[in-house]
Amino acid sequence: MPKTLSFRQIVCGAKMKKIIFSHLIIILVVTSSSFAQEISDLNGIETQTGRTYLFYRNGSYTPYNSIYKFDPETLLDSLFLLGYISWTPFGNDAKGTNDFEFFPNDSINFMSVGNEFNIDFWGTVYRNDTLTFSIPFDIIKVDISKQNPQKVFTGGSYNYLLRSFDGGYNFPIDSIMQFAYLSMSPFNDNILFGLDSLNRLVKSFNGGYTSVLVDTSKTDDIFNSKFFYDSDQQHIYRIAKSYGKYVFLTSNNNGNQFSWTKTFESDFALWVSNDPSISGSIYLGNLRYIYKSTDFGSTFSLYKTLDSRITGIYKKPNSDILYVSTRYRIYKITPNLITLLKSFPVSSELFSYYPLKVGNKWIYDKTTIVYDFPPQITYDTVIKKVICDSVAQNNKKYFVLKEESILGSTEYFLERIDSTNGKIFRFVQGYNYPDNELLIDDLTAEIGDSIEAFRYGVWYPGGVTVLREEDYFTKWGLNSGRKIFETNNYGMPLYSLTYGLGLDSAVYGFDFGTTTYVLRGCVINGTVFGDTVLSVDNNEDIPANFVLFQNYPNPFNPSTRISWQSPVAGQTNLRIYDVLGNEVATLLNEYRNAGSYEIEFNSADKNQGVFLPSGVYFYQLKVGDYVQTRKMMLLK
Template identity: 30%
Template sequence: MKIKIISFCMFLSLITTTTKAQEWEFVGLDSMIIYALEVRGDTIWAGTRDLSINAKSGLYKSVNQGQSWVKIDSLFGNSSVGTFLIDKNNSSKIFILKKYYEAGYLYKTTNSGLSWDSIGTPFNTPIKDFIISPLYPDEYYVINQMRGHEGEVVQLFFKTTNGGNEWLYKCCPGQQEHGMVMNFAIDKINPNTIYVSGASAGEFFTRSINRGDTWDYLPGLELGRVFTDYFLQDRIYLVRYQELIYTNDGGLTWQNMEGEFSSSAIFFSFYQDERTSVLYTLSDEGLFYSENTNIFWRLIPGSENLPVIQPINYSSTIRNISTNNNFIYTGSASGIYRTDFITRVDDRTNDLIPAEFQLAQNYPNPFNPSTKISWQSPVSSWQTLKVYDVLGNEVATLVDEYREAGKYEIEFNVGQTISLSSGVYFYRLRAGNFTDIKKMILIR
């Protein structure tokens, strides 16, 4: 009997999550490259570029989860939208960067696109990217883009405190004749702090702790698209062409991030869910996720089959990942897709942190049509709870998400979720490095 149980457990351990494309649901905009994305409730905003003749590029909005779409920036023609920002407290207030190839101009609406106001840029030149200060609503930071003395691309960092009426040059070292490329981010924990990475006849990484008035040049020479963490002080991420690195000390030292991608993977986009702290990155090999504490990137099943986006250049920041309720959304080279790989059912039974892992026997057992399964985890981790038949076929996924340390309980209702015949079934918990399997009996 022991031999049979061990063999079955070994068989279950070989079962991997199905990686077919139908795990991902197409949401809309199939003729569009999606450069920017945000989802709130049933409403989706997408910054796009038309795949063919640029005839329909712009900022699109759907209020019914992608069933129908409206282009809300038609007043500006058909140029693409590389970056947009929606006010956290007022979704009718939107800033957009209308791009013409690599850079463009900044506009604002306060009525969901019925009318738009132009925002002045430094020297009336196009900008590559922008940030609105969370502390001061009329304080913006931009990287403008122009041509240097020998035709080289030159990107410079500017700040305004009066909504774009006046701009002050704030950063960084470099020589225009050698060109200059920059990327930047604002600290999410302390918005007075700004980070800039760049290159001009050599790489640099610099930090300002007073909103750009003075700068500290840090010893690491690192160029990449910059992202900061919602939860960890001094944690910064740099997304480079074929490399993900991070620092825990504000940029003094850097470490590589490892994962299930190959050494030739090309990274496009980076995102952190501010509710769960889970990190996501999109590459030409699929969409990957990781905890922000013990970083190791794992592939989200089926994402390797999505259409690969091709950015205009790899110094541009793409923001085409979003999470909402039970879904992850991602933009692609041909529309928007989503998956319910995560669910956010808050079914913790209490806030006490247990001392050990445990998967309990379901109750009642035997059952018809429903039973409850409880478990506990002493660590925060990505957790999966799945049900299998006696042949090892997966018949239900009850949990597949990042969860905090704690005790949990969930109901498995055959009558509501799936049609199963009488017999023996197995349920398996995976939490971090912990795995356990138990048997249950369904009587119809």
């Protein structure tokens, strides 16, 4: 098999050197490992001994992402069904799985259906790893009879029902029927559900030979349709996409006519698992929320709230355990405890929506309108720059952002991106925030997600920021993705983050007025975008006041970095003292201009005769009459 390159490898390689292709064929293979790892479509099975195995797609909910098997006891996972898609000069090559099901009371043998294409497109049926049938249309659903495991039904596109009567090894041509197949009842394999020519739900009582209309609502597509059967053998539940909405429906009479009722509706995907050991018990995931019903889906109450959008759910029978996945995590949930079982690192690509790096700079045109008679309009220019990094009193490292207005105001912000979860925090004291951190954005948010984040204003109970939409930033010859957020807070702030640029616009109201920021230009990683020329550019790097920042790292061994800024020039002294007030090192004693500086202190610098034991030390900055002292810890 030829060695292949991922999309990321090819793009990065092109940046490093110029490559001339002559009579060269590139095969581009994209698998789930080619991109940031994500979790979707969580499901599970039980072995005869009561052990649970979970299954998830490594990537978004598409058939061409691989499916993995995860053991929640050992926390180990392994590849279960490979998925991929590739592009070559001769056409596409792909393998995808739409659905799979294990044989009854058997956690080893299973059937899977999907599609493959290499120039030609083929729907496929596999028993374990063996291809048993293919046909030139997509195969979407598979079910195995609980009464007779030799009976395997598959189907989906083009109104075809494919039937096997030997355990999925053969699907005779004369067994194919005209029926848009959706589901087989686990209690009677002659009862099937499907769609008619108008995409309305029909029911067959004789294995698909004939059918009757049982629900007149339209189903938008087969892929989003799933059935769940209650142990009372009367109630049936289904989720579907209907008229552009995701809906949950329940039937109290075996799915017959006039028995279907819609009890839940959303603009966003639904994930459902019912407990076969408890009749009437259903769990439903939507956005960040898990709902529970104990009355056969007639009503739902909030059960748990997670910090990210749910991407799958599985209820373990005969227990109070619920397994739930979000985009990057798998949780084990009981009534009193939420336990993290597995997590993937957040894609570092998301951090480009807010590129925090020393030297990056943004320039905004600021307009403030006071709705007076006549309206009062004030124009201003705001320069925001990442000037350094520092460790705050909570011992976390932040980037220091200086925000300076041409009209005279200057503010400083300490912000960081948590690489484990994609959240952006700002260091804020005096509001009793945990660790003195205010959540200002969540880069993993998807459209419709509500997060307790407040870039503008302060946190208050019940307030949320919603990712309202995504579009593209098209100025300066760019076509970059943009996330647009709206905060349910005083002034209803609306702002947007652009990939590769950061904050590109913001507007918020106040009593009798509004303030608007529009990005005029920026410098990101040394690249200039838009207009960055300012009449005050020569002075913009001069600090407005003195600041001695917390050393980083802290505690340290053996070296740490100390940063400060001075708005004036003068003799500058930086010295280290022990807890008794004895000077143990002089790091600086010279004249320095106004500006921002950083110096490294090595507690074991033999060249300078410094070798300090573990303990608490103090570093003191003196510039003219200004004196400030901070504490640090050497820990060997």
